[in-house]
Amino acid sequence: MHEKRYWIAWNLVRGVGPKRFAALLAHFGGAEAAWHASPKHWRNVVGFSEAVSKSRLEITEADIDLAILHAEAAGAVVVTLADPDYPSLLRYIYDAPPVLYVSGQPNFMEPSIAVVGTRTPSPLGRNIARRLAAELSEHGITVVSGLARGIDTAAHQGALSGKGQTIAVLGAGIDVVYPAENWQLSAKITEHGANVTEFPPGTAPCGGNFPARNRIISGLSLGVLVVEAGFDSGSLITAEYAADQGREVFAIPGALGNSLSKGPNMLIKQGAKLVEDVDDILEELQLPDRYKASNTASPPTSGRTLEARIKELLTIRPVHIDEIARLTGLDVARISAVLLDMEMDGVILRMPGDLIAKA
Incomplete structure (x- = not known):
């Protein structure tokens, strides 16, 4: 736990992301050694600027204790890249988060499919997301999404009605439910899957967090299904991450002229697998029941x-x-x-x- 404590500590430092943290580990041989090094030695690490050094010096041992306490109060465990139970699919993406806060009882060994889309779906889109997520869950496939309003919420709800589990990847701290109206859904997810985030406890949801969150949604999954999305939807960022990570991209086709169909239809033109029912996903990924x-x-x-x-x-x-x-x-x-x-x-x-x- 002592070394893990300093993985958590570096997670609190502004400006230290996956690549910079990996550079620190390589240079100092461990998180604790890097933490206790002098600013003079930090400057030998590529990208470790004066601003990052100042941010590091602002974090005290009491701040680390408080972060651990808040994670425990939220019922979360901390999983790092050094742990054997770190999600295997996520481990191999190029910018895997060094630290995950996990609330629930997930089985990261089960095959996973992400179901994402607009926050303002049509009734049809909402029903499609809920039904496909339920069918994936019935086949023992974990449904991953982002707990957002709209398609994400429908996907989690559908998955909870099946036999499998669902994982919500958060754009905030593990102790922050966003949107707030999903607090009951979030509680149910911890009973049948997990809430997961790379952000320290207490982190408020802000716009810059969600693109980073999206790479974890795709990274945990064998493929990403986009149900409804406009051209400006964050779910298209998730699909782009999936393609970059070597994962499959799936899309539900929509009517011409419907703004919520523009995203999926564009993905299909770019080579995404057109999905009409759950068998299209199972067959493409060769997933058994x-x-x-x-x-x-x-x-x-x-x-x-x-x-x-x-x-x-x-x-x-x-x-x-x-x-x-x-x-x-x-x-x-x-x-x-x-x-x-x-x-x-x-x-x-x-x-x-x-x-x-x-x-």
Whole structure:
């Protein structure tokens, strides 16, 4: 916890984002060592200006204690890039947030799809977002969104009606619900997923926070579905992040002349996958119905039978070894032995963090 304390501390310093924090770690070998270095040594880190140095010196040990106290009061835990339970998909984006405040009980190993769109949807758009989110949730897929009014709210509500979980990525501190009328929804999300933010406790929602928030929405997800959006919608920023991060972009087509259709229709012209129902998403990402699989799976009796069963479960999208164990009904030790043979045969790819994918 002592080193983590200083990850939290640097998170409080204005002007220290993912790249500058990574430079500090590389230069000093750790967050605590960087924290206790002198301003003279900070200046050896690229981008560490006098203004950033001044901001760092304004943060006291009492400020760090208060941030930790407020996070705990909000029921949040702090997850850093150095922790094994940091979300695996998010870890590999180019500007992954060093610190996450997480309130709830998320399973970051479940496949996730982001559902985003305008804050002022049509009744049809709202219903489409709610229905598709519910269907994704019924397939055991986590629905990620931003807790904003409109499509985001509908997506969270739809996901909560299914079997899966939902994750709200906030543009404010973990102890700040924005918009305020979503406080009950936010509380339900902590029971069936999580509220997540990179911003320190007490951070008010301001315009500059939301584009940064959007990269986390896409970073947590295999793909982003845009339901309704005008040309100026922040959801198009999320779609752009998704494309830059190598994630899929999906869009619901809309009527010609409808301003809320302009964003999705433009994305489709640019190559986004047109979505008419949930199967379009499942097929594009080769996502199985994980709840159906877990309910019908019978434990294999031999290594070769188990190998065949694992091959059925795997796609090109990585899955955690614990998830394979859950779906097959066997312990991780036995699964690991079979995976070793499969890896030697070139059938699977083993990735950092015990993630497995079809070769």
